[in-house]
Amino acid sequence: MIDIIKHSIRFVLFLIAQAFIFNQLEIGLGIQLMVYPLYIFLLPLEMNVFLLMLVSFGLGFGIDLFSNTYGLHASSALIIAYGRPYLIKLFEPRDGFDPGTELTIYSMGYAWFGYVFGTFLLAHTMWFFFIEQFKWSEFWYVVLKTVLGVPLSLLLCVLLQFLFFKKPIKR
Amino acid sequence: MRNLIAFFRRFRIFLFFAFLQGIALTTYFNYLAYPRSQYLTTASAVSGQMLEYHNDITKHFQLAFNNRKLQYENTLLRKRLANSFVRIDQHSVLINDTLNDQQYEYIPAVVINSTVNKRNNYFTLNSGWRRGIKRGMGVFSPNGIVGIIHNVSEHYSVVKSVLTEDINIDVMVESTGIPGLLKWNGMNAKIGSIASISNDLPVKKWSKIVTRGGSGIFPRGLTVGKIKDFKMVEGKPLWDVSIYYSEDYRKLQNVYVIKNLLLNEQKKIESSIPDDIEEPEGL
Numbered sequence: 001m002i003d004i005i006k007h008s009i010r011f012v013l014f015l016i017a018q019a020f021i022f023n024q025l026e027i028g029l030g031i032q033l034m035v036y037p038l039y040i041f042l043l044p045l046e047m048n049v050f051l052l053m054l055v056s057f058g059l060g061f062g063i064d065l066f067s068n069t070y071g072l073h074a075s076s077a078l079i080i081a082y083g084r085p086y087l088i089k090l091f092e093p094r095d096g097f098d099p100g101t102e103l104t105i106y107s108m109g110y111a112w113f114g115y116v117f118g119t120f121l122l123a124h125t126m127w128f129f130f131i132e133q134f135k136w137s138e139f140w141y142v143v144l145k146t147v148l149g150v151p152l153s154l155l156l157c158v159l160l161q162f163l164f165f166k167k168p169i170k171r
Numbered sequence: 172m173r174n175l176i177a178f179f180r181r182f183r184i185f186l187f188f189a190f191l192q193g194i195a196l197t198t199y200f201n202y203l204a205y206p207r208s209q210y211l212t213t214a215s216a217v218s219g220q221m222l223e224y225h226n227d228i229t230k231h232f233q234l235a236f237n238n239r240k241l242q243y244e245n246t247l248l249r250k251r252l253a254n255s256f257v258r259i260d261q262h263s264v265l266i267n268d269t270l271n272d273q274q275y276e277y278i279p280a281v282v283i284n285s286t287v288n289k290r291n292n293y294f295t296l297n298s299g300w301r302r303g304i305k306r307g308m309g310v311f312s313p314n315g316i317v318g319i320i321h322n323v324s325e326h327y328s329v330v331k332s333v334l335t336e337d338i339n340i341d342v343m344v345e346s347t348g349i350p351g352l353l354k355w356n357g358m359n360a361k362i363g364s365i366a367s368i369s370n371d372l373p374v375k376k377w378s379k380i381v382t383r384g385g386s387g388i389f390p391r392g393l394t395v396g397k398i399k400d401f402k403m404v405e406g407k408p409l410w411d412v413s414i415y416y417s418e419d420y421r422k423l424q425n426v427y428v429i430k431n432l433l434l435n436e437q438k439k440i441e442s443s444i445p446d447d448i449e450e451p452e453g454l
Binding site (some may be wrong): 141 | 175188192198222295
């Protein structure tokens with residue numbers, strides 16, 4: 001129950017942060033900062049895939065409403081929500097996850113988080129720019145935008161966790 | 172039948188995914204093609220209201236600069252007042268151009284949401300059909316043209332800006348009158364391009380680009396930008412001209428929407444042209 005409330009509040013906060021802060025920043029070179037993949041990444045591991053996809057779709061669509069992109073964010077959010085179980089299975093630690101683990105940088109370590117969330121972001125950003133551009137002739141431009149944008153978004157998501165997430169007490 | 176059910180059970184996650192993905196992509200591409208659905212845009216009431224709050228906070232960030240710009244424009248308008256070219260009523264400004272017998276009405280508006288780094292950028296204005304804005308009207312700012320109204324609701328409207336791929340505004344080189352079509356290649360918000368200028372026509376660097384006024388959306392002679400450089404298009408007898416926009420769209424705030432009072436008359440007389448002579452659009 002606590003979990004549901006926590007994730008609902010986070011949903012609203014991430015939506016506002018993405019739509020009103022990070023979508024408004026113009027860094028140049030076509031870079032766009034993405035923070036809402038972090039929300040999708042941090043949803044509980046035990047969550048039903050259907051619900052996961054629905055929530056991600058809703059989040060993406062909410063962001064679309066405020067940034068005149070009409071389904072672009074929804075589509076990219078959906079892609080990573082669909083891919084998340086496979087990705088996590090691929091990078092699962094040898095003895096599995098403890099029940100109730102949240103995949104934050106604290107519980108999973110820098111290296112693991114960097115790898116897995118980096119891949120996650122790469123898939124998201126790549127898909128986002130490809131659908132937005134939708135032309136093979138601009139392939140290298142899309143790749144450039146992705147390569148420039150992903151490290152920045154990754155850094156931002158790590159910083160957000162350092163700033164706003166409580167460090168769990170060591171047992 | 173059993174196999175079919177087994178198939179659905181096996182792929183139910185993928186099917187659900189494909190279903191939602193279908194909805195998202197259909198909305199996206201549909202909107203790009205036909206701007207019908209107001210509910211999904213910032214022109215809808217809820218998100219429009221939220222953006223208004225957002226703008227209330229951020230509009231003061233460049234107050235000094237915007238004030239100077241407005242002041243400059245006011246002095247320009249005052250100059251015209253002396254010649255009694257301008258009548259001012261409560262909401263809008265009328266300019267009677269006695270030589271061309273054309274009338275344009277300007278509706279002031281404020282940009283409350285904008286992007287410049289997407290492939291197709293749309294701006295949201297804080298005025299809608301209540302103030303007489305209609306789809307297809309032109310929008311400009313004191314420094315240059317901004318775009319064409321794409322979608323209107325009661326209190327808000329969405330502008331398809333010149334930072335979109337197929338904006339296709341009629342422009343010309345001011346000194347020589349060579350016509351072309353405005354495009355944007357998606358790379359840089361300061362640089363646009365002009366298609367369909369034939370390469371046997373002389374083009375000069377730094378010459379000024381203005382609107383041509385052919386389609387009745389913009390009056391003739393609004394500033395667009397300056398020619399940055401030009402090169403040959405491979406395999407076609409055309410120049411590939413790139414221009415610097417005169418307006419910096421990253422800090423755009425105050426704009427005017429153009430209402431052409433004689434548009435219907437122009438449309439009517441142009442519809443009498445037989446169909447087989449078509450405008451060479453896009454080339």
